[in-house]
Amino acid sequence: xxxxxxxxxxxxxxxxxxxxxxxxxxxxxxxxxxxxxxxxxxxxxxxxxxxxxxxxxxxxxxxxxxxxxxxxxxxxxxxxxxxxxxxxxxxxxxxxxxxxxxxxxxxxxxxxxxxxxxxxxxxxxxxxxxxxxxxxxxxxxxxxxxxxxxxxxxxxxxxxxxxxxxxxxxxxxxxxxxxxxxxxxxxxxxxxxxxxxxxxxx
Amino acid sequence: xxxxxxxxxxxxxxxxxxxxxxxxxxxxxxxxxxxxxxxxxxxxxxxxxxxxxxxxxxxxxxxxxxxxxxxxxxxxxxxxxxxxxxxxxxxxxxxxxxxxxxxxxxxxxxxxxxxxxxxxxxxxxxxxxxxxxxxxxxxxxxxxxxxxxxxxxxxxxxxxxxxxxxxxxxxxxxxxxxxxxxxxxxxxxxxxxxxxxxxxxx
Amino acid sequence: xxxxxxxxxxxxxxxxxxxxxxxxxxxxxxxxxxxxxxxxxxxxxxxxxxxxxxxxxxxxxxxxxxxxxxxxxxxxxxxxxxxxxxxxxxxxxxxxxxxxxxxxxxxxxxxxxxxxxxxxxxxxxxxxxxxxxxxxxxxxxxxxxxxxxxxxxxxxxxxxxxxxxxxxxxxxxxxxxxxxxxxxxxxxxxxxxxxxxxxxxx
Amino acid sequence: xxxxxxxxxxxxxxxxxxxxxxxxxxxxxxxxxxxxxxxxxxxxxxxxxxxxxxxxxxxxxxxxxxxxxxxxxxxxxxxxxxxxxxxxxxxxxxxxxxxxxxxxxxxxxxxxxxxxxxxxxxxxxxxxxxxxxxxxxxxxxxxxxxxxxxxxxxxxxxxxxxxxxxxxxxxxxxxxxxxxxxxxxxxxxxxxxxxxxxxxxx
Numbered sequence: 001x002x003x004x005x006x007x008x009x010x011x012x013x014x015x016x017x018x019x020x021x022x023x024x025x026x027x028x029x030x031x032x033x034x035x036x037x038x039x040x041x042x043x044x045x046x047x048x049x050x051x052x053x054x055x056x057x058x059x060x061x062x063x064x065x066x067x068x069x070x071x072x073x074x075x076x077x078x079x080x081x082x083x084x085x086x087x088x089x090x091x092x093x094x095x096x097x098x099x100x101x102x103x104x105x106x107x108x109x110x111x112x113x114x115x116x117x118x119x120x121x122x123x124x125x126x127x128x129x130x131x132x133x134x135x136x137x138x139x140x141x142x143x144x145x146x147x148x149x150x151x152x153x154x155x156x157x158x159x160x161x162x163x164x165x166x167x168x169x170x171x172x173x174x175x176x177x178x179x180x181x182x183x184x185x186x187x188x189x190x191x192x193x194x195x196x197x198x199x200x201x202x
Numbered sequence: 203x204x205x206x207x208x209x210x211x212x213x214x215x216x217x218x219x220x221x222x223x224x225x226x227x228x229x230x231x232x233x234x235x236x237x238x239x240x241x242x243x244x245x246x247x248x249x250x251x252x253x254x255x256x257x258x259x260x261x262x263x264x265x266x267x268x269x270x271x272x273x274x275x276x277x278x279x280x281x282x283x284x285x286x287x288x289x290x291x292x293x294x295x296x297x298x299x300x301x302x303x304x305x306x307x308x309x310x311x312x313x314x315x316x317x318x319x320x321x322x323x324x325x326x327x328x329x330x331x332x333x334x335x336x337x338x339x340x341x342x343x344x345x346x347x348x349x350x351x352x353x354x355x356x357x358x359x360x361x362x363x364x365x366x367x368x369x370x371x372x373x374x375x376x377x378x379x380x381x382x383x384x385x386x387x388x389x390x391x392x393x394x395x396x397x398x399x400x401x402x403x404x
Numbered sequence: 405x406x407x408x409x410x411x412x413x414x415x416x417x418x419x420x421x422x423x424x425x426x427x428x429x430x431x432x433x434x435x436x437x438x439x440x441x442x443x444x445x446x447x448x449x450x451x452x453x454x455x456x457x458x459x460x461x462x463x464x465x466x467x468x469x470x471x472x473x474x475x476x477x478x479x480x481x482x483x484x485x486x487x488x489x490x491x492x493x494x495x496x497x498x499x500x501x502x503x504x505x506x507x508x509x510x511x512x513x514x515x516x517x518x519x520x521x522x523x524x525x526x527x528x529x530x531x532x533x534x535x536x537x538x539x540x541x542x543x544x545x546x547x548x549x550x551x552x553x554x555x556x557x558x559x560x561x562x563x564x565x566x567x568x569x570x571x572x573x574x575x576x577x578x579x580x581x582x583x584x585x586x587x588x589x590x591x592x593x594x595x596x597x598x599x600x601x602x603x604x605x606x
Numbered sequence: 607x608x609x610x611x612x613x614x615x616x617x618x619x620x621x622x623x624x625x626x627x628x629x630x631x632x633x634x635x636x637x638x639x640x641x642x643x644x645x646x647x648x649x650x651x652x653x654x655x656x657x658x659x660x661x662x663x664x665x666x667x668x669x670x671x672x673x674x675x676x677x678x679x680x681x682x683x684x685x686x687x688x689x690x691x692x693x694x695x696x697x698x699x700x701x702x703x704x705x706x707x708x709x710x711x712x713x714x715x716x717x718x719x720x721x722x723x724x725x726x727x728x729x730x731x732x733x734x735x736x737x738x739x740x741x742x743x744x745x746x747x748x749x750x751x752x753x754x755x756x757x758x759x760x761x762x763x764x765x766x767x768x769x770x771x772x773x774x775x776x777x778x779x780x781x782x783x784x785x786x787x788x789x790x791x792x793x794x795x796x797x798x799x800x801x802x803x804x805x806x807x808x
Contacts, residue, residue, distance in 0.1 A: 006412060006468050008208060013420025016215025017623075020223065020291045021424065025432070028227070028298035035309030039299070039316065050288065057284035061277065064208050075465065079593050082461035086454065089424045096432035097443070107439030114443065189281050210612060218619025219421075222627065222695045230631070230702035237713030241703070241720065252692065259688035263681065266612050391685050410614060410670050417622025425626065429634070479667065483795050486663035490656065493626045500634035501645070511641030518645065 002073045007081060014085045015060040018092060022052050025096040044102030051178070052095040054185045055119065059088060059126070061189070062156070066126075069149070070133045071141030080129045087122035094118050098178075108174035116167025116177060123160030130156055159188070204275045209283060216287045217262040220294060224254050227298040246304030253380070254297040256387045257321065261290060261328070263391070264358070268328075271351070272335045273343030282331045289324035296320050300380075310376035318369025318379060325362030332358055361390070406477045411485060418489045419464040422496060426456050429500040448506030455582070456499040458589045459523065463492060463530070465593070466560070470530075473553070474537045475545030484533045491526035498522050512578035520571025520581060527564030534560055563592070608679045613687060620691045621666040624698060628658050631702040650708030657784070658701040660791045661725065665694060665732070667795070668762070672732075675755070676739045677747030686735045693728035700724050704784075714780035722773025722783060729766030736762055765794070 026045040029038040063084075070077075094115045101111035133139040134149040144152075162184055170177015228247040231240040265286075272279075296317045303313035335341040336351040346354075364386055372379015430449040433442040467488075474481075498519045505515035537543040538553040548556075566588055574581015632651040635644040669690075676683075700721045707717035739745040740755040750758075768790055776783015 002468065002472060006416060009211065009413065010416045010420055010464060010468075012208060012212045013215055013417055014424050016212055017219055017421055017424040018427075019287070020216050020219040021427070023220075023223070023291050023295050024226075024428075026295050028295065028302050030302070032299075032303045032306045032309035032313070035299070035303060035312040039312065049292075053288045053291070054284065057280075057287070060212060061280045061284075064204065064280075068204060075593060078461075078465045078468075082458065082465075085423070085461070086457045089427050089457070090453075093427050093430050093432065097436075097439070100432050100434070101436045101439060104436045107436035110439040110443065111436070189277060211615065214612060214616045215619055218616055219623055221691070222620050222623040225624075225627070225695050225699050226630075228699050230699065230706050232706070234703075234707045234710045234713035234717070237703070237707060237716040241716065251696075255692045255695070256688065259684075259691070262616060263684045263688075266608065266616075266684075270608060391681060406670065406674060410618060413615065414618045414622055414666060414670075417619055418626050421623055421626040422629075425629070428630075479795060482663075482667045482670075486660065486667075489625070489663070490659045493629050493659070494632075494655075497629050497632050497634065501638075501641070504634050504636070505638045505641060508638045511638035514641040514645065515638070
């Protein structure tokens, strides 16, 4: 059994770099004539930046909340966590593709589906980490009861479903997908209410 | 209630990456004939680098000072902190735009206003973090009294006002804005004297 | 004698950055006509990304396991660790060369050999760290016995041998080398069985 | 008085990013015909990478050793440390210029002098940190005596002198400067002997 301190430090590093690399996709205009207008034309990059920054920040915040209850790690947990980071670190790429498609007014559907698919895919190792850790209370500490861990599961499992729905909307009409991804951010930043809601409706 | 250790580690990561990415905007000359002259022509990049490095370093130092007194975190604090980081991580972009405009001798006004606007905007979540944490001493530890927390508030709130004034100067004459941003750095690195000053003048 | 906390923090930082920089080698298509097809053509970049991400994640996990037993550091250990990081930080470059060769259908042999050679070379300081630390139990803590440290040595020493074999296969037929590198990942993620195996066969 | 934990974490982050960004200056060949030959032509980039990686690693190791004795921080120390990081984070740029000049066989003298000048300049805040901290034992802990702190001063002060001599050599004959920078690395990785030497000769 390993302590989770270095896993958290390494994950924090990857989250911090992925989130900060997003800015690289906002290209500095080479030509600065009519600069104000050129900067306005970069709006798809700003939109992609803001949504992606908040999405990665949200995944980080939930990773944080999850590891507050995970007391120890084993090789399998390190592996699942690496898969999660692999998908998070792809977001600067998919955000770049999305901004590029919006700027060119072509390929938006493909770009939105790619963007959403990586978020849905990231939900799989995220949930796998939690299910693996809580199975038989294997890696959890005593700060949480099995019933509470189950309630958190329901909330986490909802994530890929909601992002999947957003992706499906985006496959029909790209702008709907983007709106869905944006709306999921405030919805997920405020967990206690939601957690209560899903616990009741279960 | 969450501990602030991972919030600080994640923030330190984002600050460290944003500050180090500044160097990427200083492009290595492809052609090395007359290299010394070419390196001299990069002075706007050096200027943007030095000012931006010290500005981000300063925000980091104040973030550090602020979280020395914040004892615990909740979801709202994580969210406000993410908004702050979102704006800090934009600085390599705005510094690049500024250097580009100075090099081309056009668009300086727009570039200075953009640069200042992001600094002013960053002051909003910065102040929101502190006001949220100190309201009713909600998230503060016992290392600080409510009166001291109020005195710090006054100093922090001055920040966006001063940067806003610098931005307004820059909108009139770009070089004045740059001088203002540069002068605010030493002014803000030495807080105790200033804190006393503003406390007296209040 | 130095504590290992900062060595681990610095190493975690380098691992986290090297692993996240891998995404930079997946270039966002400038032209978004036929975007889906263009994204499909990037498959060598995705392949290089996934293998390299898991390889760096694996080296990190083993570095983690190793330093769980190393209790203190000296200048020589810092030096050997810096050599290891020097080679790990090269992987985004060699992964980029590999993806470039696969995309162009030329130079695959050279690219696979370069990729493997850096992995083999990285195994040398990795093993040197462990051998240096365990010689006379010099820098080890009391969480491990000399016999256990010896068993771990055998497993670690196998690493460059297996990656060397993969590189040799790749020199004959590039695709075989890539398959070998991919297969070594799951093999090395599950250490206890293997450790038992090599201990028995020794 | 602030604790040094976050200063160290932030500095580790900047060191880790600056050292890992060095790889970005080794450009992946776009055209992969005659790949082996093309990779050989990149030797100046490899040379710049190895020297710069070990130099930054060395500054990190000495920063580590220095802060093992510094028990607390104030605003001035944070400022001096930020100046040091500002110069360390420039090294990927100066390494890129050096590699570019060596590849083009022109501008080597300028590039070597620039490279050395940044190392010399970095020595100034490095020494300022130590002198500021040890003046009157202001910020030092009790792990070190004033006499030991003085002995370390002599060794640290030698740094910019030696790098300055290397830069002067490079201004005469570029290759001599590069050799000097390379030779200073092993010389400085092994401090105890040297420290004794300079203590005796003082």
